[in-house]
Amino acid sequence: MKQTIKEALAKGADRGIHIADDNFAQLDPLGSAKSLAVAVKEQKYDLVLTGLQSDDHGFGQTGVLLASVLDVPHATIIMAIEVDGQKMKLKRELEAGWFQHIECPLPAVLSIQSGINKVRYATLKGIMAAKKKEIRTIARESLGVSTELTQRVEKIYVPTKTKKTEFLTGTPKEVAAKLVEKLRFEARVI
Amino acid sequence: MKILVIAEQRQGKWNNASFETLSAAQQIAKDTSSTVSALVIGKGVAGLADELAGKNVAEVLLIQHDLLEAYTPDGYCGALSQAIKSAKPELVLFPHTYQVRDFAPKLAAVLGKA
Numbered sequence: 001m002k003q004t005i006k007e008a009l010a011k012g013a014d015r016g017i018h019i020a021d022d023n024f025a026q027l028d029p030l031g032s033a034k035s036l037a038v039a040v041k042e043q044k045y046d047l048v049l050t051g052l053q054s055d056d057h058g059f060g061q062t063g064v065l066l067a068s069v070l071d072v073p074h075a076t077i078i079m080a081i082e083v084d085g086q087k088m089k090l091k092r093e094l095e096a097g098w099f100q101h102i103e104c105p106l107p108a109v110l111s112i113q114s115g116i117n118k119v120r121y122a123t124l125k126g127i128m129a130a131k132k133k134e135i136r137t138i139a140r141e142s143l144g145v146s147t148e149l150t151q152r153v154e155k156i157y158v159p160t161k162t163k164k165t166e167f168l169t170g171t172p173k174e175v176a177a178k179l180v181e182k183l184r185f186e187a188r189v190i
Numbered sequence: 191m192k193i194l195v196i197a198e199q200r201q202g203k204w205n206n207a208s209f210e211t212l213s214a215a216q217q218i219a220k221d222t223s224s225t226v227s228a229l230v231i232g233k234g235v236a237g238l239a240d241e242l243a244g245k246n247v248a249e250v251l252l253i254q255h256d257l258l259e260a261y262t263p264d265g266y267c268g269a270l271s272q273a274i275k276s277a278k279p280e281l282v283l284f285p286h287t288y289q290v291r292d293f294a295p296k297l298a299a300v301l302g303k304a
Contacts (some may be wrong), residue, residue, distance in 0.1 A: 030299065061295035064263075068299040073264060076292045095205075095288050150303075 001137065008124035009130035010122035021140035028151045038143040040070060040087060047088075047106070048109040057153070063111035074109040075102060079116055191224035194279035196270065197240055198287055199230060199252075200261070207285030212245055214294060215283050219275045227277065233259035251253060251277060263293040 005016035019035050021027070026033075040048055049086065053060035060076075067074030080091035083106075092100040093113055104110075122130075141147075153156070168175045168182075183190045193215045197208035215226045225248040230238050232254065239252040253269050273281060274297075284290040 029295065033299075060291050064292065064295040065299050068296040074296070077288060093288070170262075 005135055006106070006130055007122060009133045009135070010126040011120055012126065016131065016135040017141055018137045019137060019143070026114075026149070026153075027147075028149050029059045029061035030065055031064050031145065031147065031151050032147045033069050035140050035143055036062070036066050036067040038089050038145060039138060040066070046107050048085075048107075050070075050109065050111045052111045052113055060111075063109055067109035070107075070109065072107050072109060073104055074111070074113045075104050077113045078110045081110065081111050081116075191217075191222055192212055192277070192279040193219055193224050193226050193248075193280065193281045193283060194274065194277060195226060195228045195283050196285075196290075197228055197230050197238075197242060198236060198285050198289060200289075202232075202235065202238065204238065205285055205287055205289075207287055209245075211283050211285045212242075212247070216246060224280075227279065229253065229270075229273060229277075231258055231266065231273075250276070261289055263296060266293050267297045269298055270297055274301060 001018060001020075005018055009016055017039055019039055021035075024032065038141050048063075048066065050063035050066065052063070054062075064074055064076060075092060076088050077093040078090055079093050082089040087103055087105050088108070090104055090110070092102060107168050168178045170178070180190070193195070195208070195215045198205040199208070199284050211230060213273070218224065219226045227249045228242045228245065228247045229251040230242060230253070232238075233256055235254060236252060239250050242250045251273055255265075255269065255274055259271060268293075284294055295303055
């Protein structure tokens with residue numbers, strides 16, 4: 001975790017805060033959001049950026065819940081940000097290749113879609129400078145946030161792969177009709 | 191048990207996942223002897239509410255307001271939290287759409303159910 005923060009510092013962040021708890025992986029999104037909110041509130045923030053979802057559980061809730069706990073507006077799946085005084089012009093990704101352009105006041109929480117920026121490499125100068133930058137570690141217990149879980153993961157498993165071949169029989173016309181039905185209602189590709 | 195399905199529409203057009211959600215609710219209702227209610231939210235969506243009424247549901251809730259014409263997370267959370275508090279369902283189901291992912295966590299937090 002420290003390594004991730006150090007990389008961010010080497011790439012230009014000014015300082016880092018590490019909320020430490022071995023049980024974070026078991027924590028539900030609300031628990032994470034509440035912990036983050038306490039640390040964020042201490043800062044004089046205008047804008048909080050989160051990722052869209054984690055690589056492990058992929059709940060995609062922490063950013064939205066953080067905004068709710070902080071009681072500030074939020075927007076998700078952000079593709080572009082343009083700050084204009086006390087408000088922002090945002091580009092959001094919608095379904096089926098659609099985009100939405102919205103305005104949002106500051107302060108706010110945005111969850112960012114991957115690909116918004118090209119990740120820059122840390123320069124040697126950046127890596128050297130990072131060594132002098134502050135990383136503050138806060139134990140999560142010290143934040144006074146309830147550790148009671150509101151949800152619990154029972155099981156995680158890889159979907160079982162099955163192969164099934166089915167022959168459609170009948171006249172070409174009947175087979176075509178059956179095929180269309182299967183493509184439409186089972187495979188749902190047409 | 192009372193199950194509430196929040197159907198999704200944009201500019202008067204259904205998101206088809208709404209009906210998959212409704213079907214899932216009906217399946218759960220069958221297994222647990224529950225009732226299914228459906229809700230539609232927006233502006234000028236009374237026609238869509240009528241359509242829902244023909245889908246084997248116990249009741250249809252309709253939320254309409256000028257400010258709900260275009261989706262905003264805060265507008266939807268405000269209106270839906272009031273509706274859910276008064277309808278008192280035990281289970282609320284949403285279609286898994288980009289829009290729902292944008293506001294459902296906040297709605298759950300507002301209702302103390304995140």
